[in-house]
Amino acid sequence: MRRMKRIAVSVLICSLLIGTTGCRTAPGAPVKDLAVAGSTFAEPLYVKQLDAWYQKTQVKAVYGALSSSGALRALQDRTIDVGATDLLLEVEDQARLPASVLQIPTCLGAVAICVNLPGNPALRMDGPLVSAIFRGDVKTWNDARIAALNPLVKLPDTPVVVLHRADGSGTTDIFTTYLAAADQTWNDKVGAGQLVAWPAGVGVKGNAGMAAMVRQTTGAIGYIEYTFAVQSSLNCVALRNRSGAFVVPSIPSMQAAIPPDVTADLQGTLLNRPGATSYPIVSFTWLVFYRDQAYDGRSRERAVAIYDLVSWVLGDGQSLALPLQYGSLPESVRKAAIALLGQLSWQGHPVK
Missing domain, CATH: 3.40.190.10 (Periplasmic binding protein-like II)
Known part of the structure; x- marks a missing residue:
């Protein structure tokens, strides 16, 4: 192979x-x-x-x-x-x-988490919830765990369609590294890397392929580089950051994730940085x-x-x-x- x-x-x-x-x-x-x-x-x-x-x-x-x-x-x-x-x-x-x-x-x-639901509701998620969804533990969009973070959103009983990358992907490595740090269950059962043994979902190739599949699949959720999400007009989830704020990906929220000591260490991580306006999946x-x-x-x-x-x-x-x-x-x-x-x-x- x-x-x-x-x-x-x-x-x-x-x-x-x-x-x-x-x-x-x-x-x-x-x-x-x-x-x-x-x-x-x-x-x-x-x-x-x-x-x-x-x-x-x-x-x-x-x-x-x-x-x-x-x-x-x-x-x-x-x-x-x-x-x-x-x-x-x-x-x-x-x-x-x-x-x-x-x-x-x-x-x-930034790695955006994008969903395709009727009406494009503004959704909030945190690391453990995203982990549960991508592990296949959340079956429908009106699951109580999603509703708990989105009490004002009328959630449909549409099945959740998990999409993940099928190729060896840096985007996957960034995303799974975030999940492994945010949720111990993910760390223990799946881990992080360019290729992981996905517990659930459908594999697609490339960021462009992910964007296209999310766009055409009702009930889909996928992770994708932010530019592709913007180009495809996809609905991005607001993620709870280290400071407890829910933040959507954007240029300002990427820049807010840069630590002051990054000059001395170009290898430093930008994942889940502190700060009220910092988006948690930046690289x-x-x-x-x-x-x-x-x-x-x-x-x-x-x-x-x-x-x-x-x-x-x-x-x-x-x-x-x-x-x-x-x-x-x-x-x-x-x-x-x-x-x-x-x-x-x-x-x-x-x-x-």
Whole structure:
């Protein structure tokens, strides 16, 4: 099964690069293409940024929406220049790669919990309730546990249709990590990860697939990156945060989740942060690439092209985040990311 997934990833990347020179460029030759692939979490932003980069430089950076786990496989196979992931690589992930990588944060996103019910009622939930629903313990929308948090809402007896991701997903990892911390039953029975053994529900692929399935299924509940929820006009649940307030996802509620010490630790979690206006399921997302680019015959020019692209994403490219409902990086984080990018090298020497 793993071999088949690797083949599928390689086929997709190759199809993206038809008509380009691929990941190798002759020394001294100008770079005209870059392959970037992975997370669907920030797909709309990366597509927009890479198109803007092409208009500016005529370097065609193609984005392939795989998944966070797909990005890791493609990096392992060296079929892409840059991977996109919603998770910082764990020690075991790093060990599977042939060399050290850089992980550069690019924006803020939120995982929204969306429902499809007649009349789009404004619903409130907390972690234990969300856990019970996604474990399959809540069968209908007029269940007493939902009613207890929504006493003013007339709830239908519509069956609950649980939707979850079927692919290895960073969005899933963020969501299940939140649930594992918010509810001991979830932690004991399901746990957290990009792929978990879901107790109930129907699996779908990608954030776009989740949005479409929620939209077309009466009684559905699913978790999805906030931008996709906005684009599909989905009804987002207000979640009880650490301070006891019920908060819907938004740019301000994402920004409220940023701790003051995040500069010193880009790996710090943004889940369930304190503060009355803080949304509890917020995360950075990252671009990942090899620290030293002198591998597989790659030219220094290609390393410079990667540096220039990522530098622009951290600079002028940040202006594209807000219109697409992503949070731009806090200035302290942006500066730390630029400093980290300075470690990009070719044959052991800094690219710039």
